Amino acid sequence: MILVTSAAGHTGAIMVNALVKAGYDVVATDINPAVANLPGIKQALVGDLTQLDFQRQLVASADQIVYIPPLFSAEEALIGESLVDLSVAAHLKQFIFISVTHPILTTLLQHTAKRDVEEHLIYQGMTSQLPYTILQPMHYMHNFDPQLVHNTGKYQIFYNVDSKVAYVDPDDVAEVVVKVAGNIGQHDKATYELVGTKAYSPNELVTQYNALTGEHAVTQYVDVETFLASIHAQDLFFRTGFKHLADTYSQWGLDGNANVLHMLLGRQPTTFEDYLKNRLKK
Template sequence: MPADIKNDVILLTCASGMQCSQLIPLLYGNWKHIRLAVNSASSEEFLKVKYPEADVVRGDMADAHDARRFLSGVIVVIYIGPSKSNESQIGFTMINAAQHEFKYGQLKHFIYSSVLHPHLQKLRNHRNKQHVEEFLIDSGLPYTIVQPSHILDSFPIALLLNAERSIFPVMFDIHTKFSFTILKDLAEALGKIILEREKHYFAQYMICSTGPTAYADIISILQDEIGRPIQIKPLDFLESGEFRKEAVSDTDSLPHSIRDAIQRLSLVYNIYGLKGNSNVLEWLLGRKPTTVREYIHRRILYSKKS
């Protein structure tokens, strides 16, 4: 059965997070019934103001009652899990609630945003997502799994543009290569998966906008675009862990499990990077994914207009 943009209810979880920042604007105004699930009062208030026609709901996805409330009447869920030590259990709770809605309600599609190479056992955040993937595959639900990589949108282009001295703190060896995902590409791919539905049942998609690319390459392109040098400030292992901690928490009371996961991730990424291939995303989009240079050029133009 084709998707019905006028009547189908779509649920997006972690709706105030980075992955939804491009997806919500793509869907909002086209799909008539969008439900946005958040955990905090501040996120709830922000999204209600920004998207007044959306159904913004607040609760705890780890709570079975809240999970069922989020999914009640939903046709499609785009499940994005929080980066927490109990991430796997939260995913299990949401999948259990989805099974109930699939059996007794109208749920037709569970889309899970996982991570590139979830089988990497050295990384706890990847391992957590692998557990959720396995649970989902065994659930009996019609599912699609997308596996984004490093998000290029987190690269601080605006900060480097506006600073008197452009200094970029690098958490990894600048010559270690990563394949990056650009959020606009991810959002467009998800939009097609939502709309085409059955075509994507039981699929797992590697979502990489770029091939293996070093931070040195990105910095070189940015220097070309802005016409001035950027000073690179390598961070040592402990500094790198603290830098990433500040990115995920505004308190000093980060649980040891999260701290350890951050430091392990910094160490593994520094040595091995995270590499993938853009062919699958090109097939999904029906076009070439956005290149690093295209993305940087677009961001610079946007920053100058702002």
């Protein structure tokens, strides 16, 4: 039995679907009750990862964990470290941590929290021999929604429209998760950076979209305060983390190398153009 946390989110649902299709018995958990609607799962557990008793229930439900951290949680590092400790105590067969590319970047709150969990997992892995694998995905392609761009004629973004960020298809990451879960020994103690594309600016993404569709969409910068107001974000940590994200991407962008993902997939990673084609078919 394999547990997937944050399973009702976009990435979590894709990973659950891939594991179910691969024949795994999946326990899906999220604070969102919609997690119970995921097709093919054996069990849904609804609860708050910040609660120790709920974490104990989760660890007792499975012998492998795919830990996807909650988005912009002030307690993210504590949640992850506690799940690692409980997994050690329960002698779990495997702990797969969905981290982020370049967790050492101190200008990003959600990166530094994952860095702390990675460190804790590595120490625990060395002292307890908990089998683990750390996956470090790049910025997900689903953050560009071609249907929304089609409906509105614009791609609204909260960082500099000329800053370049690399991407990865969440389906490619899910494919790696299935491979790692199916061969614990081969991937034990490994850390894999999962980058799918070279870095593209928002303007370049829209250019690719227009070339494919024949449309005339435009890129539109939206300052981060306006963006946060549009999604009714009130949590202070979430707001601060998002501002750090906007500032970091505007100043430096974010990129990496696709060689590791190519090796793990045994093929070229999904291109942004192919991602668009796949999404526009749906």
